[in-house]
Amino acid sequence: MTLSFDEARLRDEMVRTGAGFRALGLAPGTSGNLSVRLEDGWLMTPTNAGLGDLEPERISKLDWDGNLLSGDPPTKESVLHRAFYENRPGTGAVVHLHAPHAVALSCLDGLDTESCIPPITPYFVMRVGRLPLLPYFRPGDPAMGAAVARVAKERASVLLANHGPVVSGPTLSAARAAMEELEETARIALLLHGRPIRVLGEDEIQPLRETFGAVW
Incomplete structure (x- = not known):
């Protein structure tokens, strides 16, 4: 399989990102999944693949009709992505991770x-924004995708009840940073429960909008 430079780079970045989440204890077992956009489709972590054990050539490549172009079959939770x-x-x-503090929350x-x-730190407001709680769905239920679709235009991240967080970003590094911020803020929220x-008031949030482009 001959890959473009960008696709090869993104496959390697997914491997490193998955290993990073595993090292932080945010991706136990074969839980969690990552994806990135390509010009001719998207890359998705395979089904039953541990994020700490990804292999670049086995990462799934899909077209925008959902057809598998190369690699192993994708995760059943691709509907979220x-x-x-x-x-x-x-x-x-x-x-999408099963990060322990976010799942507990x-x-x-x-x-x-x-x-x-709630807006308890400026970094949560800046990097994550409002975090809607969506209902519980069984893993892989297509209804999960429909629920995310209803809020995705306004919100970059969601929390699935009794399941875990899903975070989007313009790049994989941005999505990773937002996910780590979400997990840390969930930990703080549980400590304060x-x-x-x-919480930050509107007069404190507005400067975060003006200075950092926060969406709240």
Whole structure:
């Protein structure tokens, strides 16, 4: 298989990113999946592949009709990724993990479905933005994609109830940074759970919009 320079580079970046998530303890077993956009389709991590064990040549390549062009069969959760590519302009990569603190947060009752983490740090506001909580779906259910599609135009990230986070970004490095920020903020939110919390007010969020382009 002859690859373009960009495709070969992105395959290698996916391998490094997956290994990084594994090293951080955010991708246990064969959980989680990554994807990136290409000019002629998209790359997707294969089904039952651990993110710490990816091989560049086995990463799935799909066209925009969902046909497998090369590599192993893709993850059954590709519907989550496709929903962002098709509904959020500028999406260049998508990351879905079973990161432990974000998953723990997704199991709590009574979360605000508009943003299940409030604006507790400026970095969460800047790098993640509002985090809608979507209902629970069985893994691989096509309805997951439809649920993401309904909010993807307005929101770059979502949290699936009793499942985990899905984050989009213009590049894989940007999506990775946002995912790591989300997981750290979920950890902080759990530490604060049940306590009075001071959140950022509108007068503190507006400068983040003006200075850093935050979307909140």
